[in-house]
Amino acid sequence: MADTAAALTHRRVLTIALPIVLSNATVPILGAVDTGVVGQMGLAAPIGAVGIGAIIITGIYWIFGFLRMGTTGLTSQAHGAGNRGEVDAMLSRALMVGVGAGLAMILLQIPLFWAAFQLSPASAEVEGMARSYMGIRVWSAPAAIAIYGITGWLIALERTRAVLVMQLWMNGVNILLDLWFVLGLDWGVEGVATATFLAEWSGAALGLWLCRDAFAGAGWKDWPRVFDRARLKHMARVNSDILIRSLLLQAIFISFLFFGADFGDVPLAANQILLQFLAITAHALDGFAFAAEALVGQALGAKARDALRRGALLTSFWGLICVIALAGAFAVFGGQIIDIMTTAPEVRAEARQYLIYMTFAPLIGLAAWMFDGIFIGATRTADMRNMMAISFVVYGVALAVLMPLYGNHGLWLALLISFAARGLTLGARYPALEASVD
Template identity: 30%
Template sequence: MPITPRDREILRLAVPAFGALVAEPLFLVADYAIVGHGLGTTAVGALGVAGAVLTTLINLCVFLAYGTTASVARQTGAGRHREAMRSGVDGMWLALGIGVALIVLGWPLAPSVVELFGAAPEQTEMAVTYLRISLLGTPGMLLVLAGTGVLRGLQDTMTPLVVAVASFVLNAVLNAWFVLGMDWGIAGSAWGTVIAQTAGAVVYLVTVARSAARLGIPLGPDLSGIRRAGTAGIALLIRTVCLRVVLLVATAVATRMGSAELAAFALASQIWTLMAFALDAIAIAGQALTGRALGAGDIAETRAATRRMVQWGLWSGVVLGLLVIAARPVIPGLFAADPQVTAELLAVLWPVALLQPICGIVFVLDGVLIGAGDQRYLAWAGIWNTLVFLPAALFAPDLVLLWCALGVWMVARLVALGTRAYGSAWLVTGA
């Protein structure tokens, strides 16, 4: 594909977005490494339990970034810069409110939530400690999501990359200091993450506040605007819950098959997730560019940009699939997998690789429709796609067919999103 000015615009947004997407999950990776080195296996298990809860919260609240991106981009495209910034401020107030609510609800419920995992008593106590302290960082974490959405909507993905990398470095340094240097135990790891997340939130607050001041936008809460942001977020939350249900059901089915199958599924899922970051970066560009073009009333540009991003998604998926096939013989060795896990993993890497071109198209179209503000359709499509997946997964007799069930789900998403994108109902122009 020859590089065009439109391609350069897509890459200008997608490449920094990819870096930020990769940096965010490294928070927990750094925690695991430092806790494992300083506190041992029991603490790592406790961190795994608390980390699963926190990761779920992050995934469920990602609508704060996506919804804000779409709203701000559309207003920006329409030339309504004051309204764009007001939408961003409202999104950040919504994030703050949800973060405070999670602390109020999560603090007393933390022991009950951790006990659901059935960990040993010592691990349970440590997991509750980590989770409760980490909850204090949820307002900052959610403000980062909303602030990221604001800047993406303003066509700026470089600042989120810088903040993500700086926050990761700060998190790693503080974790090492608190856990290894000051001997604070697992609580030190949690405090390090809370401080890093809060520092990142402060950067976004200052950035948005300065932009709002230049436009004369008051920073106080606007209840009607916050309510609009929350209403738009409900549909995206439903979509996200459907995605989580699919992944949780797939994990449960793999667990039922046996320990080797579960280990192979977990490793294959990590590879799938890493490739999803690369493809989702193009989807983020799709959110920003689609919102801006529709806000400007330019349907022709929206169509052209969508076609080009679908091509980028398709060919990126082809390249990623080929990389998995080429690396397939050595991947099990990277994880020190035993022979049984190796055999299962080598088998499932074929469907993982073959599905990547479909994933590339699906992720792009998902981002385009989010950018268009077509959240209600995405919610209903998520429900129906999940219903298609469930019978295919629940009756899968082995791991390969379980991944084929995930393939059925991806094809269902491709049909639902492709049909919608081919039509015109989502092409709503103006602010």
């Protein structure tokens, strides 16, 4: 029996979660360096070009985030069942999907980028630079998307320190090459793109090396197993459910931004700043949600109901500790954080009006984040899709009722209600998840 037979302890949860929290903390640093080095050129257009280009590329990559989640759930279950051959075969399937999706993105780059600029138009100068940036970065799409699969596979096996090493390597290489290519060689926007291109390919290579034990056996190249129709169909169903769920979730946040724009530039800017509080919350809770994915998946694979329940409870306990700390920090230091993010007095004042929602957001959103991890680990993705659809409708009704009455306050209330709806609806499905373990 795999690791599910080992003691499920607080130490084990933290060993899985903390490297993910640290890994996520490095992500904003890279964005700041990218902006900072092009900012040294003394022109506005390169900054805008890197910003728009990065948003478009990462937005397209985000569509394939299902590969990370689906791989974690399926691999952790195989690991819990002690099926090493299937664990290694899952890595091969994930890599094939990642590389295939990346090659498709390279082939379709012209219509994809055209459509992106129709949705987010920019000046001719900025668009031209952004196209140059994306034209370089797109060639690392197979590596970048495959990394989702590698990351999911490593998390399933509780090897989150390896994930941290991979993230630190990629960000470190990217930052060093940024400085060399842009400040040293004066390559400008193309230098930033080339740095990321090389960092992503080197990160994928390092990821494969970190998974080298999988390639020592025969399971990864057991082609009848890798291409087994039933397993491929199940993988496709899991991933498509996660994709639909994620698109609905993204639609909530995009509509939040669009509706916020109707209130004017100052409320829009305030909302953008406060959304960074939610980003901090999400990055912190990811570690505990990922731990839930691994532990719940392994318990389900081992058909150990008590281990599943204990894994869900322990990871959620530490998630609760995390959100209490965040809520307290936002309540005490939220004003100072706002002041760091903007120097505009009117935006500072506006953001403070809605700061109370940031105090409650981590507490209200905890159940949604943790149940996401639990249900991903159990691959109960149809429940995730369906409960997300219900929550999307609840959000729409809340918007229709609250925005006309309370304006931007109503918009924030609707968003928090959508968090609560996700947690409550998934919570209602949890007993059936436990009952399925026999």
